[in-house]
Amino acid sequence: MEKHTNRADLIAALTEDLAPVKRVKPVEGAVLIAFAALIASVASIAVYEWWDGLLTGEASGYFLITHGLLLVLGAASTFALVSGALPRVGSRFDAPMWGAIMLGILPLGAIVSMLSGHGNHASQGLNDPVAFMCTTASLSAGALVLVAAVMWLRRGAPVSIERSGWLAGLAAGSLGTLAYGITCPLDTFAHVGLWHVAPVAIGAVVGRIVVPPLIRW
Amino acid sequence: MVADEPTFARLMAAAQTGDKAAANVLLTEAGVWLERYFRRRVPPHQIDDLVQEVLIALHTKRATFDPARPFLPWLAAIARYRWVDHLRKVYKHDSKELMEDDAVEDSEEEVVLARVSLDRLFKHLPDKQAEAIEMVKIGGLSIREAADKTGQSESLVKVNIHRGLKKLAALVERAD
Numbered sequence: 230m231e232k233h234t235n236r237a238d239l240i241a242a243l244t245e246d247l248a249p250v251k252r253v254k255p256v257e258g259a260v261l262i263a264f265a266a267l268i269a270s271v272a273s274i275a276v277y278e279w280w281d282g283l284l285t286g287e288a289s290g291y292f293l294i295t296h297g298l299l300l301v302l303g304a305a306s307t308f309a310l311v312s313g314a315l316p317r318v319g320s321r322f323d324a325p326m327w328g329a330i331m332l333g334i335l336p337l338g339a340i341v342s343m344l345s346g347h348g349n350h351a352s353q354g355l356n357d358p359v360a361f362m363c364t365t366a367s368l369s370a371g372a373l374v375l376v377a378a379v380m381w382l383r384r385g386a387p388v389s390i391e392r393s394g395w396l397a398g399l400a401a402g403s404l405g406t407l408a409y410g411i412t413c414p415l416d417t418f419a420h421v422g423l424w425h426v427a428p429v430a431i432g433a434v435v436g437r438i439v440v441p442p443l444i445r446w
Numbered sequence: 447m448v449a450d451e452p453t454f455a456r457l458m459a460a461a462q463t464g465d466k467a468a469a470n471v472l473l474t475e476a477g478v479w480l481e482r483y484f485r486r487r488v489p490p491h492q493i494d495d496l497v498q499e500v501l502i503a504l505h506t507k508r509a510t511f512d513p514a515r516p517f518l519p520w521l522a523a524i525a526r527y528r529w530v531d532h533l534r535k536v537y538k539h540d541s542k543e544l545m546e547d548d549a550v551e552d553s554e555e556e557v558v559l560a561r562v563s564l565d566r567l568f569k570h571l572p573d574k575q576a577e578a579i580e581m582v583k584i585g586g587l588s589i590r591e592a593a594d595k596t597g598q599s600e601s602l603v604k605v606n607i608h609r610g611l612k613k614l615a616a617l618v619e620r621a622d
Contacts, residue, residue: 239498240473243505249464250509315510316523386507388527446507 258311258381262400265377266303269370269408277366277412292416295335295425296407302328302429303403310378310396314385321392325399329433332403332426339422360424363413367428368435371405375436382444390441398436402429448482449475454517462508473501476521483525488532496532500525533614567614575610578603 282288305324312322378397387393406428413425449457454475460468480497488496503524511520568576574596581592582603593600 236477236494236498236501237474239501240470240477243473243501244466244469247461247464247466247469247505250462252462252512253509254512315512316507316520316527317515318519318523318526386503386510386524388523446503 253315253385255311255315258314258385259307261377261381262307262311262374262404265374266404266408269373269405270411272373273366273370273409273412277409280412280414282414282416283411287416289416289418291418292410292421295332295421296410298328298332298335299403299407299410299425299429302332303400303407306396306399306403310393310400311381313389313393313396314382314387316386316388325396329399329429332429335422336426339419342422343419357415357420357424359415360420363409363415363420363424364428364431367402367406367409367425368431369405370408371401371428371432374404374408375401375432375440378436379440379443382440383446386446387444390445391437393444394437394440395433396436397440398433399429401436402432405432448478451516451518454479454521455513458508458511458517459513462511462513469505473504476504477501479518479521480525483522484529487529492532496525496528500528503528567617570617571610571613574598574602575606575613578606579610582607 280288302325305322305328309322309325375397378400382393382397406425410421410425413421415421449471454472457468457472457475461472477497480500481493484493484496500521504521507524511517568580571579577596578592578598581587581595582589587595589600589603592598592603596603598606
């Protein structure tokens with residue numbers, strides 16, 4: 230925008246080319262992110278195939294709890310993210326932080342379980358042969374969500390840039406892991422507690438670093 | 447007299463539909479409101495630049511205003527965002543200066559800038575950081591003079607200024 234020495238000139242220039250605008254609505258952001266998560270899920274199923282155990286009752290409680298928490302964290306961070314794209318002052322929605330802390334209990338529990346050597350947990354922890362694949366596949370699915378989040382934030386006017394970066398990373402990490410997770414047949418506590426949670430932490434850090442320069446306005 | 451909240455909200459809703467007259471009145475009145483907002487936050491000669499920046503932001507981001515919500519908190523959030531940006535520029539400038547120059551000689555402009563922008567927030571800083579910023583950035587002492595006066599090493603004075611200014615920018619950004 231051209232620099233004006235006189236404020237009246239600036240106002241005249243701004244109003245001269247004024248056009249009606251379509252209001253930015255948070256629900257559109259939520260739909261965009263949900264759609265990206267859906268596409269990520271479909272892509273994951275296309276590549277890795279749907280795991281039948283989810284519907285036959287074969288999936289362990291650990292698996293269901295972990296992915297339930299991922300869904301809740303994804304929803305909470307998406308809600309906070311889309312709300313935060315509109316300028317406002319006042320109370321903040323802290324649910325994503327508490328959701329992330331709750332999810333963080335799982336890897337702690339998995340580590341304790343591995344150290345105590347119960348059942349087959351000890352053999353499926355840090356030496357997990359598919360850990361790298363689960364992590365990278367989840368992050369790949371999350372990348373799609375992250376792109377949607379950035380697109381939405383660029384449409385809006387976020388005034389807490391760093392917070393928006395964290396939230397975009399949390400949403401991408403949790404929804405991306407959920408999208409991939411429905412195809413993963415490994416349902417031990419050690420596996421889901423570590424390798425279906427690590428992408429959320431990685432996603433949050435990546436979001437904090439990558440997103441702010443893309444959404445600053 | 448500055449327009450009240452319902453008037454602002456009505457004008458903004460009209461501006462969103464492309465009403466040029468309403469937009470003109472809105473921007474003019476918002477300019478007056480913003481002048482007051484920035485008067486206690488930045489030195490007088492910086493106010494108009496910041497007001498113009500926020501008016502441009504108001505115009506370009508007008509689609510993000512929800513007519514079901516109050517207007518002034520929306521405008522205040524944008525104004526604060528621009529103010530934080532301004533503080534960061536001051537911080538970056540000061541950091542560069544500290545790295546490059548042992549005998550810092552602040553211009554009057556910088557002294558006033560630091561005083562107005564930072565003074566109100568000093569109570570949130572550790573004493574040593576506030577003291578270092580106050581002496582060098584407000585009192586106009588050189589790093590060496592501040593070091594002699596406080597008994598801290600020159601490096602420590604620099605570190606305290608650097609960390610203090612960084613913390614101030616973060617404090618403003620976090621505050622609701």
